[in-house]
Amino acid sequence: MTDSLPEFLAHSLALEHEAAERYRELADIMENNLNPEVGAVFRDMARFSGRHHHEIKARVGAMVLPELKSWQYRWATPPEATDSLDIDFFMQPYNALRIARDNELRGYKYYRQIAREAADPEIKRLAEEFAQEERGHIAALDKWLAQAHRPSETWEKDPEPVEVTD
């Protein structure tokens, strides 16, 4: 469990850094696929994550942070994405938005669980603040998803996004 402030901050830093990197990749893919509009959405998201990473870093200051395992912060990719040799070609805006949304939801759930379970009020407060930030990202992605064409022909299944609940 994330039971110390350094551990919580290490997770948060890693999650934001990972998000910024993945959003930049998604933006590249969308721009290569001639979809500058969705590309611009991801550039914005990358900027938000980068800014948040910067703010958390300021909060960390001289604190020494623990080292994390990759599974604790890396984005999950659907098998459709990882099985494909030509991910750029197959990834349509809907798929890219869904990968982003699924991972923002994971981030949201992570922060919410910390906010509920942490004993330290400072961790509780920060986790709640970060959870609400993720919730905002999910809402933004949902707006774009509602307009995106669902490419069920190339990507085997695209079930409805899961509702955000506590």
Add this chain to the structure above:
Amino acid sequence: MTDSLPEFLAHSLALEHEAAERYRELADIMENNLNPEVGAVFRDMARFSGRHHHEIKARVGAMVLPELKSWQYRWATPPEATDSLDIDFFMQPYNALRIARDNELRGYKYYRQIAREAADPEIKRLAEEFAQEERGHIAALDKWLAQAHRPSETWEKDPEPVEVTD
């Protein structure tokens, strides 16, 4: 598609580097969970991947390689792993071996597809050689999996591993 030697080598290098890093993490987790035997299996696998990475690097020499997207080489993790806040605690030998096997199988399929589709005979030859190497890793993991307790209580589903086919 991987249609040039530099592209193929970039993929191979990235896959082996990723495998070595993930195997080291799995070894750490198993050792923390008081399972030095399975830990040692993963240390061996990390060494094999590291050695292979080194050999490919020698083949690359002064060649300039393209930059890859993370989705093209990163290991996939099951949702059970990525949703858990305390991955070290929940990951039992069976789960760790399955994560490894699923990703070795992805690697195998990738190399087999290249071996089938590449026009360049040098790419074809290397891809076939790398595919057989992955197949050997899968066989080794299967031996350990056959002895591992299936922890269906903590990890929701653990369906049978998929047979290796062409």
